Amino acid sequence: MEELDKPCEYLSGVCPVWCPGCGYYGILSALVEAFTELNLPTKELTLISGIGCSSRLPYFVKAYGFHSIHGRGLPIAQGVKTANPHLTVVAVGGDGDGLAIGGGHLPHIARNNVDITYLLFNNAIYGMTKGQFSPTTVLYPVTKTSPFGLAGEAINPSALAIVYGASFVARGFSVKKEHLKELIIQAINHRGFSFVEVLSSCSSFNTTDMNVARIIKGLKMIPEDHNPQDALEALRLATDQKKIHLGVLVRNQRPTLEDKFQEMRHKARGKGAANLEALLAQFA
Amino acid sequence: MHSDLILRIAGESGEGVITIGETLCKIAAREGIHIVTFRTFPAEIKGGACMIQVRLSERRIPYHGERVDFLVCLNQEAVEENLPNLKEHGVLLCEAECELAEKNPGWTVYKVPFDRIATREIGSRISKNIVVLGTLSHLLALPKETIEKFISEKFARKGKAVLDHNLDALQRGFDFGQRHLAKKDSYRLPKGSDWKRLLMTGNEAIAAGAAAAGMKYFFGYPITPASEIMEWLAVHLPKMGGVVLQTEDEISAICSVAGASWAGGKSMTSTSGPGLSLMSETIGLLSMAEIPAVIVDSQRGGPSTGMPTKTEQSDLFLALYGSHGDAPRAVMAPTSVSDSARVTALAFAVAEKYQLPVIVLVDQALSARLETVERQIFERLPQASRVHAMPADGVPFVRYQLGESAVSPTAVPGTPGGEHMVTGMEHDERGNFACDDETHTAMTVKRFRKLAALESDPLLSEFCTRLGDEDGEIGIVTWGSSAGPVEEALGVAKAMGISAQAIIPRVLNPLPHKQLKSFFSKVKRIIVPELNFLGQFATLLRSTYRVPTISLTKIKGVPLAPSEIVEKIVEADSMLSARSKKVYGRVG
Numbered sequence: 001m002e003e004l005d006k007p008c009e010y011l012s013g014v015c016p017v018w019c020p021g022c023g024y025y026g027i028l029s030a031l032v033e034a035f036t037e038l039n040l041p042t043k044e045l046t047l048i049s050g051i052g053c054s055s056r057l058p059y060f061v062k063a064y065g066f067h068s069i070h071g072r073g074l075p076i077a078q079g080v081k082t083a084n085p086h087l088t089v090v091a092v093g094g095d096g097d098g099l100a101i102g103g104g105h106l107p108h109i110a111r112n113n114v115d116i117t118y119l120l121f122n123n124a125i126y127g128m129t130k131g132q133f134s135p136t137t138v139l140y141p142v143t144k145t146s147p148f149g150l151a152g153e154a155i156n157p158s159a160l161a162i163v164y165g166a167s168f169v170a171r172g173f174s175v176k177k178e179h180l181k182e183l184i185i186q187a188i189n190h191r192g193f194s195f196v197e198v199l200s201s202c203s204s205f206n207t208t209d210m211n212v213a214r215i216i217k218g219l220k221m222i223p224e225d226h227n228p229q230d231a232l233e234a235l236r237l238a239t240d241q242k243k244i245h246l247g248v249l250v251r252n253q254r255p256t257l258e259d260k261f262q263e264m265r266h267k268a269r270g271k272g273a274a275n276l277e278a279l280l281a282q283f284a
Numbered sequence: 285m286h287s288d289l290i291l292r293i294a295g296e297s298g299e300g301v302i303t304i305g306e307t308l309c310k311i312a313a314r315e316g317i318h319i320v321t322f323r324t325f326p327a328e329i330k331g332g333a334c335m336i337q338v339r340l341s342e343r344r345i346p347y348h349g350e351r352v353d354f355l356v357c358l359n360q361e362a363v364e365e366n367l368p369n370l371k372e373h374g375v376l377l378c379e380a381e382c383e384l385a386e387k388n389p390g391w392t393v394y395k396v397p398f399d400r401i402a403t404r405e406i407g408s409r410i411s412k413n414i415v416v417l418g419t420l421s422h423l424l425a426l427p428k429e430t431i432e433k434f435i436s437e438k439f440a441r442k443g444k445a446v447l448d449h450n451l452d453a454l455q456r457g458f459d460f461g462q463r464h465l466a467k468k469d470s471y472r473l474p475k476g477s478d479w480k481r482l483l484m485t486g487n488e489a490i491a492a493g494a495a496a497a498g499m500k501y502f503f504g505y506p507i508t509p510a511s512e513i514m515e516w517l518a519v520h521l522p523k524m525g526g527v528v529l530q531t532e533d534e535i536s537a538i539c540s541v542a543g544a545s546w547a548g549g550k551s552m553t554s555t556s557g558p559g560l561s562l563m564s565e566t567i568g569l570l571s572m573a574e575i576p577a578v579i580v581d582s583q584r585g586g587p588s589t590g591m592p593t594k595t596e597q598s599d600l601f602l603a604l605y606g607s608h609g610d611a612p613r614a615v616m617a618p619t620s621v622s623d624s625a626r627v628t629a630l631a632f633a634v635a636e637k638y639q640l641p642v643i644v645l646v647d648q649a650l651s652a653r654l655e656t657v658e659r660q661i662f663e664r665l666p667q668a669s670r671v672h673a674m675p676a677d678g679v680p681f682v683r684y685q686l687g688e689s690a691v692s693p694t695a696v697p698g699t700p701g702g703e704h705m706v707t708g709m710e711h712d713e714r715g716n717f718a719c720d721d722e723t724h725t726a727m728t729v730k731r732f733r734k735l736a737a738l739e740s741d742p743l744l745s746e747f748c749t750r751l752g753d754e755d756g757e758i759g760i761v762t763w764g765s766s767a768g769p770v771e772e773a774l775g776v777a778k779a780m781g782i783s784a785q786a787i788i789p790r791v792l793n794p795l796p797h798k799q800l801k802s803f804f805s806k807v808k809r810i811i812v813p814e815l816n817f818l819g820q821f822a823t824l825l826r827s828t829y830r831v832p833t834i835s836l837t838k839i840k841g842v843p844l845a846p847s848e849i850v851e852k853i854v855e856a857d858s859m860l861s862a863r864s865k866k867v868y869g870r871v872g
Binding site: 014042043044046048051058059062063064065066067068069072075076077078079080081082083084086087104105107108112257261264265267268269271272274275276278279280283284 | 481482483484488492495496500501503519520522523524525527529531532533535536537539540541542543544545546547548549551565566568569573657659662696697698699700701702703704705706707708709715716717
């Protein structure tokens, strides 16, 4: 039974505040199991979030946690990783947090290739504020703030991440816990920015968009022979209207932000000494 | 021979006006002369009127000077614009074709065909400013070898042809002066002395002060007039093992600072008013989560986009109160370039020791001005560090312990046993969200007690200065770069026989209550000069101390002039004299 108990090392003991039937329990479970399998020391594990139901997650995990402000988890995670590259940095947030208010940060964290993992919990609704549409709402157009339907088209999170140049993009489903766990393990192991979209149903305010039965019926695992460096094919899979493709869409290697910082330090040092005395000499 | 020389060079942006001024500064600084400058920036990238004023002195000077001794004008527009500022016995050096609408009999006027020399004789219009420098070196007896050396250093990179052009321009300007301009005035470069000085701008002093304070992580977004802080650090911080990253916006900058600081690194951002507005929410987070951060705001004319290239001190309220809720933070304001380095270092000491955000307020004029700075200040910068906990094994770490000290020891990620939550939500001692009234009250009090402790911290003891006559009945309280003209005005008032004094706190939150209360008990009138419309600092003083204030405000985009302050002092003095029927002798 020891194996079963192990994930609990990563639980803080704080009881999750999510509604009964919320898909996020599955994601939390997959996450702590991934941590267990990776055998990550909790002292070097940081979990950073914005605001929303999903952003409450850090409280429930034994780690260094940072529950910040709406939409800003990613730049905070960038700062954490910059100051201490040895840390494992995982950012979590929802579709509103990451694609509405915080949507301006994603392209830049992706292009900087910050070596962090970002789990975007996509439930296509604002749950914490009790049922307003989000940037990914499609099939449940009549919400509290859209009584006569939606004005805009929905955003496809995985497609965005691909176009923004994230070096790892995957899509999972909260119900497929084992599969999700494997994706998280790969995402954390990936050197660079890892984006994982996790589809998850909101049991209180939108059971339509991420309807479990519908997704199970429509899902298709990305075949092993998919070339994760083929961004166009990845984009085709991510935007497929007929099937919901789950798995690793994109994986490529390129220098991380920390690699670039090292390079900059190296170049800068080639141009002069490194102490204050030398820096002040230019003003003498 | 004058011990003090106020010189202004005016022309069109792109004519090399600023280069003339800066070259003069570098030459004078090497001679050990004290320097304070002021320069204007046109709003256009190319073209538009611009000027630099350089004050050179044998002694330390707090201000760039009001009316000028020596005016150099490169075109007619510059003459018309600047001539009213020339002193009665001043000198005008201008382009030969310039005409003077009126001529004061005390003036000495030298006309030189700078344009013709540059275009016809040298064949390079852009070398005109170096011709001017050559003529100036004749008129002011500048050390020509030093200028030659300086020009060689400056143009060596651009190849021999360009360097030769410029050396030729310098010689021709000098020769023209020697041949055609008989020296009729008494202005010379003031005498220098042997002291270890640096010549730097306010922005450079902030950047170097931060680097000296051990700042490692800088995140920022370009904005006038603060960009030079990031630009200097981008070149130099990586040499010291640090990092500079230009982020996608100011929100990302301050959030990255929050993350880097939480992870244990001394971190900073710099911006101007629009950026500080965007950062306000995160400042509340830093306050709530008790994370150190230094935010420099180089103020410009506001609100909104306002006047980006003009100076103002109108972000005080934003710095003090910006962010929702009760969000304590420290606010500081240096008064000069050298003070900018010291106060920036103090900001890090306070942020780290008290685990809170610190906002440093400078302004466009201070950011851009060149000034000679005592080298030694960089060896005596204030220092303090974060209190780190030693978490016990197996016991949950208590991040926000309520105890005797308002500052609770922290653990940075990576510390064994220190796992904890930080959060923007109200939280209990462990960092778990808690919305009950008792916790909210206890934690709010804890956060504000840090400011109370800071107020009496010896770290701040050198950061509130008194100037002028200790018995003066007229008191002036000012902040930031307005301290320079105030110091100058006190000297003028004293010469007029009016006894006045000033107090200049560098920390505006928490205010130095003891010093201010003692000051208010001694003076009978309180004048508060500052560069904004509302009288923000005066409002703060009135609401904090319930004292009547005479607000002196200005929103013309330029620093206060000492004469404007003197005028208020005289006004206050005559009111007092009328009351006590006391008659003061007047001088000058």
